[in-house]
Every structure is written in C-alpha cells, then in structure tokens.
Amino acid sequence: MNAVIMDSPAAIPGLAWNNRFAALGPDFFTELQPTPLPSPYWVSRNQALAREMGLEQPWFESQAALALFTGNQLVQGARPLASVYSGHQFGQWAGQLGDGRAILLGELETANGPQEVQLKGAGMTPYSRMGDGRAVLRSSIREYLCSEAMQGLGIPTTRALCVTGSDARVRREEIETAAVVTRTSPSFIRFGHFEHFSYSGQHEQLKTLADFVIDSFYPACRESAQPYAALLQAVSERTAKLMAAWQSVGFCHGVMNTDNMSILGLTIDYGPFQFLDAFDPGHICNHSDTQGRYAYNKQPNIAYWNLFCLGQALLPLIEEQEQALAALESYKTVFPQALEARMRAKLGLPDARPEDKTLIENAFKLLAADKVDYTIFWRRLCHFHTPQGHEVVRDLFLDRVGYDAWALQYSERLAPVDIGLQADLMLKTNPRYVLRNHLGEQAIQAAKLKDFSGVNTLLTLLQAPFEEHPGHDSHAGFPPDWAAGIEISCSS
Template identity: 80%
Template structure:
C-alpha cells in the first residue's frame, strides 16, 4: 500500500487518502488535558498558500498538498484517518493579569505525525468553536492567517525557533470582527504546542498529579537530560529559561516585536508561537509598540526581554509544587539573566562583522543602538548596507541614512577602529549571513492580504519565496527590500483576528 511518504501509484490516485503515521502522544495524557471534538466545516474552501518546502521536510510528496482531499481535510471538512482531533486546556496571565482558564479557543490539534524531522503536531487554527472559545466564534480571518503563514516561515528563514505553517485555506464564509471578513484556516506544525499556561492551569487549580504528568511528559519527550538531574523539574525550568533566552536574543537582534507575550503565548520549547499583532521594526524606536491593543506598552520592543523573564517567573511559580525548594527555582531562572545578554551580544557582534570577542564590543553595540534610535534609521536597511562598510570604504550608503552626520562620523570612526584587524572577506561573509535583506514588513503583508481578498494569491507566493531565503539577493525583487511607504505607519495591528 502507498503511504503519504511514497510516490502515489495508479492503484491509489488520491495522495490524501493513504494512512498517515500518527502517534497522538499528547492524547495519552488523558481527558483532564483536553476535549476531543471534530473541526467545524467551512463551505467551498480554496487554497490561499502552500508551503511545499515544509511539506517535503515532513516527508509529504508534492501531490499531497495539491489534492482536493487534502484541501478538505486541512480546512476541517473531513477527517484524516488515524488523527485524533482535540482542543487542549490551559490558563495564563494576559497583559500581566491572571486570566484563569483559557485553552484552544479556535485551534484543534489533529495529532502527532511521524515525519523525517521526528514527531510533529499538526494543528488547525480557525477550525471552529471549542469548549474553550469563551465568547469567540472559533474562527480565524484571512488577514491574520496570511500574516501567520508568512511570518512563521520568515522566522524560520531567519534561523529563529518557531512554529511553522504548512498551508492556509480560505472560505467565503463571513466572520464578524470590527467589520465583516472571510474565514481561513492555518495548518501549523511544531514538535509541541504546549505553553507555559498549560502548567499554570494545573498548578493554580491545585492538581499536582496532572501537573506532574505534564512535566514528566515534556521531560521525556523534549528534555530527556533533565531526568538525570538532582532536581529534574528545576532542570526543566532552567532548560526552558535558556531556550527562551536564545529566542529573545534572536528577536531583539532582528528587530522583531511579538506584541502579545502573555504566558499562554509562550512555548515550553522556546518557539515563537501565536503570530498576532507582530511587526518587524521599520524606523528604529526602542519603545515601539506594535500592538494597538497594548495601551500601556507592556510588550514594547525594548521591554520584551524583561517580559520573557516575567513569564518564566510565572512558569517557575507553576512548577514550584514539583520543585519544592524555592531556592532551586530561583537558581534555575537565573540562567536567563546570564544566557540572554551573552546570546544577544554574540548576535550583535555577528551583525557588526566581528568574528572575535573584544572587551569594547558591548560599548560599540550600545552606541550603535543609540545612534539608530536618535536618527530613527530603518533597522533592516541599515544592517544590510553596513555589510559593505569597511575601515577604508563603503561609508556613503550607510551615512546617507543619517541626518546627524557629526554623530555618525564619530560612530563610524569607532567602528572602523574596531574593524581594522578584521579580515574583510570574513567580515563580509559573517554580516551577509547575519543581516537579512528581506523581512515581513507590515506593508508587504498588507499588500498581499489586499490582493488575496480579490483571490490573487501571487503576492503570498512571492513573499513566501523571499522570506524562506531572506539573506539572498533575489535579483529583480529589490522593491520588497525597500523603505516602507508613508502609509505603512498608519497600519493598525491589534489582537483581533
């Protein structure tokens, strides 16, 4: 019999029909952790975007992502044999306030698929109401689904830990938000979608057996080294803290703003998860707030590292019944304070083309950030142009970005002195691999969304290609790497999706 990992034969012409190799290990935790239910169908679905590169990484042949059967299955209109659809329960702190029980309000986990990359959970986001939808309709709209589809792949292309999206399907079914929009479903993948909030749910409800079962499951599946530690649950907290620190350093270095860093949006695997009101910086503003629902700027760009630690502290509190000793928990959290600055400085040295560490690098990095902020310089374009800067030449394209030339010249002298002993070829190679030419700016996403509303998905496809290889030149596509238009600053992104 053919499987989804084989080439289809004439005896089996429908590549969506064969059995997929499901594991469904999360379902093995028991009914306290989820509610089993089927997705809700949508009428007349159509393809919006397909990530063929990811499909191949998962071992799925190209035809599988072309068929009508797959379209129906990944819209939630028909089951995939062997899957076990469920919505998980979790809790969380939202904008610093305990929100109590939350859960998958519009996401349905189909199960875990065996792939060449190891087991991968397959989840449909926007697949209808669940017991955790609260006042919501369980749906996602086209605009937010396209943004998540493109941005998760953009982050992967940048080398940043993230969930990924296999496809987006659409339907003309009406969905009411601030205005009437149309429905869409994102099929997203990750080794696990478990969040800090899963642990908070059982801890706050005083369910130690379930809390322990969840922690043991996560350790066994994803952090097996922790089992050998003196205190396995403190070791788990430390491992999560360190992964989160590396993720945050990557966000800050590339100028990524998440916008809604609630504990229910924090991955236990240190993955970027739940793309809502995100943004890549245009003009560099350390206090930039990308989420128009964030009235007090809790998740501004420059506050993200501290908010990640705050969330980890909440995770530590949730795990305390298992760790037992508060000192062990605090010691585990301290690793974040060590790893984050080290990881960020390493990334910034690479962006500056500095292969070796020098005691003055911290000062140079800080002066670079201050200069960018005082001149409101475009973040991505600055770093890409800087790739051509040497101690002797290449200053003009970078200088043209600044209005305060005196400050720029002083900084350029400092930078040139640091570059003097560095091999030019080595520096250029390091910088071109560290400073992307293409990021998913808000206006690019908006243009693709407006075209998609007219059933033109070509810009979605083009952006996907560019964002999968953001450090490459892509001849003929420079318009996607230019300055944002004036109207881009008026784009309002909120939690509504």
C-alpha cells in the first residue's frame, strides 16, 4: 500500500461514532487527517479488547482495519482531531503543549460504553513542536504491552487495541522504524487541558470543559453546592487510589508531568515506565530524570503536587481558595488507606488490625535493605504457610536474622486467619508476571526482525498475570544481569 490515504471512507461494522469532544468547539482542538505510512503491517492485535468493544473478528483482521488503524484510511463518522493542552513538565511551567503525535478519531459506542479511539504515531499535528509526530516500534510495543499489563493487574488505565508497523524510517537516538498504537479510553482529557484554559485566561472554555467532564464522568458532582470543588475532590480521590495501586505493584511511571495525568484517574502515556526488579524505594526509571523528581518513592507526593496544579487551574470556577484546598485534603487520607488495604491483601489479611501498618513497613525495610526482587518476593510469599514455601522466601534475603524476626511477626498475625482464604487472596493479588524491562526488550528486538511471537506471548501472559501459565517460568524468573544496563528515557 502506498503512503496515501485510501479514497473511500471505511466504516466499522456494527459500531457508530460519536464526537462529544469535537462538539466542545474549535478552541479545544485542531481538526486534521492522519499522515499515512507506506506498506503497513500488523504487529499485534488485542483480540480480547476487540471482543469487549464489539468489533467483529473478520473485520478486525482485514486490510481495511489495518489501513484505518495505521491512519491510511478515512473513517466514516469520525472527526479526527488533535487536542490542545498545556502543563507543568518536571516541575516547570511548559506553556502550550497538545497532542503532538496523537490523533483522536472520535468516540465509538461500544459494548463497554463510549470509548475514544486515538492513533498514537499517526503524523504531525499543530502541537508537534519540534517533533515528527511519529512513534517508533520500540515505544509502541512498550505502551501496548504495559497498558494491557495494568489492565490485567486491575489497575485503572487507558487500553491498547493494536499496533501496526511500517518500514518507514524515524530518527530518534538512532534510526528506527515507525509504528502506530491504537489507544482507547473513556476520555484522554488530562490535568493539562484545564491548565491551558486557566492560564490563558479563557475561563468560559474552562467552564465548558469542566461541565463536560462533570456531566460525562462525574455526574454526582453536579448535586454539590460547589460542583467544581466536588470535581477536584473526586479526581483527587481517584488519583490517590491509582497511586496506591502503582506503589503496591512496584510500578514507576517515569514522567508524571501534569499533561500526563488523567482527569479520570487512569494510567496514561506509557513512556519510560518500569516495574521494579530489585526493591529500591529511590529507583529512578527515567534516564532523562537527572534530578530524580519522579523516583518510585516520590510518586505519591508528585501526584498531590499535580493535583494542587489542577486545583489552581480550577480556582476561577471554585472561586474560594479554601474550598479548593479542602477538596485536595482528601488525598492525604485516601492514599494511605488505599495503599494499606492493597498491602494487606498482598499479605493475605482479610481484615484490618492496628499492627498491620508496622508489619507492612517492616517488610518494605527488609526488601529495601537487601534489594530483594519485588515481584518474586510477593509471589513466593503466597506459599509462606508451607515449610518449603517459607524457605524459598527466606532464601531471598541476606539478612536472615532480620527476615526471621519479620516472619515470626507475620506468622503471629496469620494465626487467626484461615490458611485457604489467605492463600487464595494472595494468589489473586500478587502477580506471577509483570512487564519487566528485559522481557519487553527481548520482544522488541525480535519484532524488529518481524518476529512478533514474543509480543503476543507477553500479551497473553500479562492479560492474566495471576495465573501460573505452565511452561513460561523464564518469564517469571529473575532478570538477567544485562537487564540492569537497560536505559529508558522520555523518547522511549
């Protein structure tokens, strides 16, 4: 297929488009068409998500679908656009940003409810700044796999429907090939959208945006005496729960700028992310983050800082600063409660007791002191009640005395707990599989040679990360020594 848009617009069988975001008006976006890529090919299709959305399998595997999700064919009923937003990047006001390499096709009415469909890497937009509007195969595979990994873990996230590739060359640190990842979400609106209209003094547009978000996603806020303060509180609480989820599985986002924060409390914009291997609370996964602003242990406070920025953006609508501060205050309560609840579940504790906080804190201290593999520790702990299981957990630690003291504390806490209930809860809470950097890298290197089996195998494992998946022990094992040398940056 040549790099030209096909003449006849395509339709998605059985599904209709809506364009609620486009209805907000031209102040919010620029309408444009994707820039086609030459000779596209399938890298991977997420059949499970396609079924959830109501996409017919024969169509999803067709050339028409390939052309549509590469940006090579027009879409009947869609209104492609790139939205404008602003934001704070690495703590500094960056001014106007926007969808520099993402084009929203519109909103599909699906079996999952309304879902926006966005092409990431489909060409330049007015907001590309110095960029080319393209995504590379490497970063597209990483986002595709990680968004579905988070979904499998039960963590709120945008989703990924498919990845298409092309041999078109793209320059990053080196020459790479182009790809497009199709993302879905109820909305891609970010904190930065509100900052854009607030900082530019466009308060009518700010109100229009806030009203749209409330009416579409937070209708209960409309019943409040101050609906915009209620919106800020609701977003704060969702974000607090998201941070608790990230911390509990050892997930590092890597670039928590305000333009990368979802107004719906979703994980969004997967770039230099990482799941922890050795547990290091101060781990910095983003090679571009030279000051360590977005280190793993700083993520909860950064989320609050970002929410404070959102609160400032909403002040023209809330009007009373004290109301905005009060709305943010719930974050400080919800986050620790949500994190403790998740950690209790990881320990197999069905109820809460005062001593649980100390038990959890002591576990983190032990893991950090010996740099114990985070995912493997929690998965092995699922079998703590068996003699052999206890020993394989103990083998992870150099400080055997310290571990034995904690294990005794843990055993005493487990005494009244039904062992079967405990083990079942832990096996459903502590994943066997996460998207480690080296697994993604192996799949990417094979994909560069047009072998996509590694990508599809990982997709299967990560969509059901709590299951055993016999025959895939290597995907659940310790990372190889070379994994420590993998560097990921904002270009990832």
